[in-house]
Amino acid sequence: MTATDPWEVCESRFPASGSFAERLRFLLQYAVLAPSSHNTQPWKFRIAENRIDIFLDQERWLQVADDDQRELHISVGCCLENLRISAEHFGFRQQIQYLPEAGNPLHAASIQFEPNSSTVPQGDQRLFQMIVVRHTNHGEYDGRPIPESVLQELQECCRESQITLQLTDDASVKRKVDELVVQADAIEFADPAFRRELGYWIGQGVFGTSWLMSKIGKLAVTHINMGDSMAKKDSVILMSSPVLGLVSSTDNSRESQIQVGQVYQRISLLAAAFGIWCQPMSQIVQVEEIKQQVAQLQVDPELFPQLPFRLGFAQPEEHRTPRRPLEDVLL
Numbered sequence: 550m551t552a553t554d555p556w557e558v559c560e561s562r563f564p565a566s567g568s569f570a571e572r573l574r575f576l577l578q579y580a581v582l583a584p585s586s587h588n589t590q591p592w593k594f595r596i597a598e599n600r601i602d603i604f605l606d607q608e609r610w611l612q613v614a615d616d617d618q619r620e621l622h623i624s625v626g627c628c629l630e631n632l633r634i635s636a637e638h639f640g641f642r643q644q645i646q647y648l649p650e651a652g653n654p655l656h657a658a659s660i661q662f663e664p665n666s667s668t669v670p671q672g673d674q675r676l677f678q679m680i681v682v683r684h685t686n687h688g689e690y691d692g693r694p695i696p697e698s699v700l701q702e703l704q705e706c707c708r709e710s711q712i713t714l715q716l717t718d719d720a721s722v723k724r725k726v727d728e729l730v731v732q733a734d735a736i737e738f739a740d741p742a743f744r745r746e747l748g749y750w751i752g753q754g755v756f757g758t759s760w761l762m763s764k765i766g767k768l769a770v771t772h773i774n775m776g777d778s779m780a781k782k783d784s785v786i787l788m789s790s791p792v793l794g795l796v797s798s799t800d801n802s803r804e805s806q807i808q809v810g811q812v813y814q815r816i817s818l819l820a821a822a823f824g825i826w827c828q829p830m831s832q833i834v835q836v837e838e839i840k841q842q843v844a845q846l847q848v849d850p851e852l853f854p855q856l857p858f859r860l861g862f863a864q865p866e867e868h869r870t871p872r873r874p875l876e877d878v879l880l
């Protein structure tokens with residue numbers, strides 16, 4: 550790790566006596582540690598007096614895997630939640646406005662800040678502390694069951710009225726999801742455009758691989774259909790997970806998708822505080838016919854499935870994924 554590693558952001562460096570803009574800029578160092586599909590980090594920020602505007606960066610949209618921009622909005626929602634949690638930690642009162650600019654769908658949200666009268670950190674401190682610890686864990690989980698009391702706390706992370714969270718340890722649901730993952734992997738990897746897009750991002754080094762491995766990975770993914778081996782690997786890791794989760798919404802609006810990201814981010818941060826890791830499994834909602842089957846697994850099949858994921862205990866991964874420098878995401 551280098552001194553400029555974005556994961557080494559340290560709260561003691563908060564510029565408490567700096568200008569408002571300097572303090573808001575500091576918060577963005579936490580915002581950008583959010584997860585995003587293929588680590589595309591599809592966000593841009595504008596600091597305007599006492600406000601931060603968050604924009605979607607459409608150039609980083611996954612046009613094949615995410616043709617309806619669901620994941621683009623969810624990713625920005627995860628980033629917004631990191632920003633909200635860190636602002637709360639450093640004592641800012643805040644108000645979020647979703648899609649504040651009529652006619653500009655790229656302007657995902659604005660947060661208006663006011664310094665709080667109290668300097669005591671607000672909110673659940675576990676969430677803030679975990680921003681620099683959380684990561685997506687792609688490995689096998691050790692199968693240990695998640696205690697009911699922890700599941701209850703995770704369930705309470707979902708408090709938005711249009712969003713629902715379903716957590717299940719039902720073995721028959723897990724088997725069904727496993728079948729869907731295998732089918733979705735086969736369909737997606739058979740599509741050269743999907744492989745080209747994934748290959749492009751692997752080649753950019755977004756998953757933290759070395760330059761050489763990124764280039765080899767890009768060539769392999771682009772030119773070889775690895776659907777079979779991916780499906781086998783995904784099946785093993787899925788079946789190792791004691792619990793599966795699904796964040797859904799009552800409507801399919803952009804605001805709801807952003808809020809899905811906020812809920813997922815809260816869950817993954819709180820989970821990390823218990824040594825529990827998460828991994829989204831987007832393939833089953835990226836393929837329309839599979840997504841319809843996912844909808845049928847919900848308590849209410851009318852809900853819109855947005856973000857399926859698995860969770861469980863495991864050793865943390867050693868490497869963190871890279872982040873774009875702040876200068877590149879500031880307007």
Ligand SMILES: Cc1cc2nc3c(=O)[nH]c(=O)nc-3n(C[C@H](O)[C@H](O)[C@H](O)COP(=O)(O)O)c2cc1C
Pocket residue numbers: 582583584585586587588620621623624627683684685686687755756828829830831832856869870
């Ligand atoms: C909307 C969304 C969808 C994602 N889908 C997947 C997925 O299908 N499979 C996967 O392994 N990771 C998935 N991820 C995790 C990202 O790959 C991960 O967040 C990114 O590489 C950054 O790494 P980090 O989470 O470890 O910081 C998804 C993340 C988001 C926000």
